[in-house]
């Protein structure tokens with residue numbers, strides 16, 4: 001009897017694979033599983049019956065394969081291949097899910113949003129459907145991957161093999177680009193945004209772009225803005241407060257004051273407010289819009305690096321002697337209020353309004369009476385920014401207390417796909433009703449102190465939202481191709497009786513201006529106009545009060561009769 005017969009049975013040998021084989025398998029897996037939205041968009045308008053369509057589809061598939069294979073050949077070696085592929089499997093599966101569910105593009109601005117998502121936001125995006133998707137498209141392949149034994153080769157042979165694989169892949173990509181040049185070039189010229197659908201390469205690219213931009217930005221201090229800014233002569237006469245309310249995800253299409261079929265703004269409709277029905281946002285997400293709204297040049301000559309590298313309107317106001325304060329009920333001020341007085345509703349924790357770090361927007365008004373009474377005693381010019389949670393999706397139903405659940409049935413699921421578009425619109429409109437209530441309460445409080453403190457309010461949303469139109473949900477579609485639902489936003493102004501008197505503001509003149517198109521680009525210069533701040537960077541052409549003030553230095557004044 002051979003001696004081996006007495007040994008216990010050997011454990012089954014783990015299947016071995018080379019780094020290149022793992023990279024090829026992962027790349028193939030992503031081509032087949034992670035890119036349905038890319039293929040649908042790239043083949044849009046082509047006929048399935050045409051052989052050229054199939055040839056183009058195969059070419060695109062090979063291109064996607066080559067790209068991912070190349071990426072892994074660069075990033076992966078014997079020690080890193082499992083963690084790198086695992087990470088990309090999870091990120092890719094999550095990216096695919098959100099792209100398919102909501103039609104989002106994972107470009108650098110969207111990635112910046114994702115990377116700055118706070119735990120409360122992440123909790124709301126979570127769903128059982130997402131978990132199942134992750135288990136199938138990330139969990140399962142990761143389990144298989146970690147059972148593999150990565151083959152060890154002598155250094156020289158491994159390098160040779162890697163070099164050959166890299167060379168062949170580059171040749172394949174080059175050949176494909178040459179063969180497909182015509183249709184590919186026209187596709188990319190007309191739909192540049194398609195490259196942000198190539199999953200998971202889009203995540204690697206966008207993350208790299210964000211990190212590179214931040215590294216460049218962090219290396220130098222913010223450029224000073226309007227160092228010559230001073231307040232006009234009437235600043236010392238009576239105390240005054242301008243409240244800037246930055247709305248979230250409110251869209252013009254559902255704004256009662258702007259003609260929506262439902263009266264979603266009953267509180268504001270009862271007050272004498274000036275509504276601006278044609279306002280275009282600077283961006284389609286908070287990360288773009290917020291810094292842009294507080295910059296002197298926004299969308300008309302958009303330069304993200306310049307905006308992020310410069311001080312904001314609030315720094316300028318502070319230097320001119322305005323007492324600035326930012327109160328946040330969302331994801332922070334994105335650098336706009338760096339170094340300036342600020343607080344958060346979550347930290348204030350007003351009774352009955354917060355739950356697990358998320359607060360209803362009424363918390364923004366906490367202590368408002370006391371603050372106004374203090375201004376009445378101490379005087380001065382104040383600008384208070386209130387950053388709302390507003391209609392932050394997808395969980396619109398979490399944005400309002402039960403008293404505002406007027407439109408029914410309303411979607412009560414964090415996963416929008418489990419609701420009808422009617423239910424989604426109902427929840428969205430209920431959230432708008434609550435925003436209206438918060439704004440009307442704010443105006444009532446300002447009005448109550450109007451005898452002592454002149455006050456004005458300017459509300460404007462940061463961007464809009466898609467509620468299923470064209471198959472899109474949420475927001476963040478690249479600006480150049482964004483639908484009106486995402487770029488048209490509500491804007492409202494109000495002032496106490498003393499405000500126009502002191503600035504000789506002709507309110508009828510301003511009302512006629514409100515009917516014309518307005519953009520976020522107007523905000524910076526209009527705030528300077530409203531407060532009569534004098535500086536070289538004030539551009540009267542972008543000041544909505546231009547021609548409506550008789551005292552304005554630099555602005556061609558039309559006397560208020």
Ligand SMILES: [Zn+2]
Nearest residue numbers: 249285286462
């Ligand atoms: Zn936003």
